[in-house]
Amino acid sequence: MSKGFASNYRIVLLAGSLLLCFGLVGARLVWLHVIHREELLSSIVKTRQQLIVDPSRRGDIFDARGARLATSRSVLQLGVDPHSLRKEDEKKWPQLAALIGKSETELRRIFTTKFRTASSAMLGAAPSPGTAPTAAVTGLVFNLKGATAGASGPALPAAAESSALATDLAADPADAVTGPAVALSASAGAADDTEYAGDEDADGRRKIQWAKIADEISESTYDEVKKLGIKGVYATGSFRRAYPHNQLGAHLVGFVDQAQRPIAGVERFADFYLRGQDGWREGERDGRAKELPQFSSRAVERVDGYGVRLSLDTNVQNIVERELAYIAEKYRPMKATIVVSRADDGFILGLGNYPTFNPNEYNKVPPDQLARLKNIAVADVYEPGSVFKIIAAAAALDQGLVTVDSLFDCSMTKIEYRNKLRG
Numbered sequence: 001m002s003k004g005f006a007s008n009y010r011i012v013l014l015a016g017s018l019l020l021c022f023g024l025v026g027a028r029l030v031w032l033h034v035i036h037r038e039e040l041l042s043s044i045v046k047t048r049q050q051l052i053v054d055p056s057r058r059g060d061i062f063d064a065r066g067a068r069l070a071t072s073r074s075v076l077q078l079g080v081d082p083h084s085l086r087k088e089d090e091k092k093w094p095q096l097a098a099l100i101g102k103s104e105t106e107l108r109r110i111f112t113t114k115f116r117t118a119s120s121a122m123l124g125a126a127p128s129p130g131t132a133p134t135a136a137v138t139g140l141v142f143n144l145k146g147a148t149a150g151a152s153g154p155a156l157p158a159a160a161e162s163s164a165l166a167t168d169l170a171a172d173p174a175d176a177v178t179g180p181a182v183a184l185s186a187s188a189g190a191a192d193d194t195e196y197a198g199d200e201d202a203d204g205r206r207k208i209q210w211a212k213i214a215d216e217i218s219e220s221t222y223d224e225v226k227k228l229g230i231k232g233v234y235a236t237g238s239f240r241r242a243y244p245h246n247q248l249g250a251h252l253v254g255f256v257d258q259a260q261r262p263i264a265g266v267e268r269f270a271d272f273y274l275r276g277q278d279g280w281r282e283g284e285r286d287g288r289a290k291e292l293p294q295f296s297s298r299a300v301e302r303v304d305g306y307g308v309r310l311s312l313d314t315n316v317q318n319i320v321e322r323e324l325a326y327i328a329e330k331y332r333p334m335k336a337t338i339v340v341s342r343a344d345d346g347f348i349l350g351l352g353n354y355p356t357f358n359p360n361e362y363n364k365v366p367p368d369q370l371a372r373l374k375n376i377a378v379a380d381v382y383e384p385g386s387v388f389k390i391i392a393a394a395a396a397l398d399q400g401l402v403t404v405d406s407l408f409d410c411s412m413t414k415i416e417y418r419n420k421l422r423g
Contacts, residue, residue, distance in 0.1 A: 056276030059305030063312045069253045072239040078214035082114045084232030092228045100214040115205040247358045249317050251375040252351045255359035276305035311347035320350040328354045337377045
């Protein structure tokens with residue numbers, strides 16, 4: 001054979017190598033598409049297919065003139081899918097921390113925590129990487145029954161006592177006694193803002209799909225975050241409660257906590273109408289957490305909450321609170337209450353208490369002053385005593401039993417009435 005051609009040995013070796021490669025590829029395809037097809041498909045579905053929630057907007061609360069006492073504003077929450085992070089982006093983490101005003105240590109802890117145990121998910125505290133938490137504080141639990149403005153605050157509960165409940169703060173007098181109690185979160189960490197993928201593994205852990213790293217950021221800040229190009233970091237839209245008049249009517253309007261759960265006042269009493277219904281849709285996201293509309297299937301539109309109009313008049317309420325401020329400055333009382341109602345139907349035009357609080361900053365109230373959150377006008381048990389004499393006098397005048405010129409001898413401690421000695 002001419003030297004210009006390969007030997008038979010080389011031809012056989014090359015052909016054998018090619019056949020082996022094709023055989024391996026074929027075997028791999030059979031393994032993927034036939035033997036383990038169902039297992040791999042379910043894994044892909046769990047990873048990509050998601051239930052995407054469209055949060056509803058909580059209804060507004062208005063006064064009698066249409067002024068907003070409580071409203072909801074749209075905000076952006078920044079979060080991360082820790083499993084999508086790339087090693088080459090780690091050098092950008094300090095820049096991200098500076099942009100959102102978070103410590104680099106805390107940001108690194110969130111980024112490196114990829115799993116969470118069932119117990120830590122319930123407590124809302126992320127453990128350090130590879131370890132399970134032993135105890136955590138879920139929030140302030142306080143008792144306002146019989147408390148005064150100067151009462152000492154409660155102690156932080158241990159994890160074993162995290163099921164304790166706070167005294168009811170509702171604006172409805174009946175609710176204030178028999179209504180269900182609610183626990184007040186002291187911080188955003190009390191609510192679990194983490195989303196999980198799939199079920200628990202053999203070790204009782206759940207894979208973190210999205211963990212919040214910033215509770216509220218502006219559009220401009222998010223634009224700067226996107227410029228960093230950190231894979232797995234993205235924002236989701238939600239609503240936050242806001243009270244435009246700050247402390248005006250705080251005890252009557254009430255407030256919601258940082259998990260948007262109603263705690264007191266009209267916010268809680270009318271929650272059924274205010275809260276709305278979240279929408280959802282089944283869809284998929286790509287590797288950059290962007291939704292793929294072409295893969296959307298079932299969807300349910302969100303239903304925003306109804307607005308609630310009160311009989312409260314902000315002009316009257318403003319006068320009430322100015323008078324309370326004057327009383328507090330002049331007489332230094334432990335607490336004071338003013339209630340103004342319409343004489344013909346009893347509807348409340350103004351209701352205020354001292355001390356009061358700003359519902360936008362309810363979580364900044366010091367632990368030893370938590371009694372300020374209580375609506376003492378309807379929740380306190382008060383022995384009328386001498387101040388109730390005006391009711392008896394008004395009834396006697398109304399029935400014509402006495403006149404404004406009637407005189408009474410108050411020196412007697414007892415009198416005989418219907419053959420009984422009364423005092």
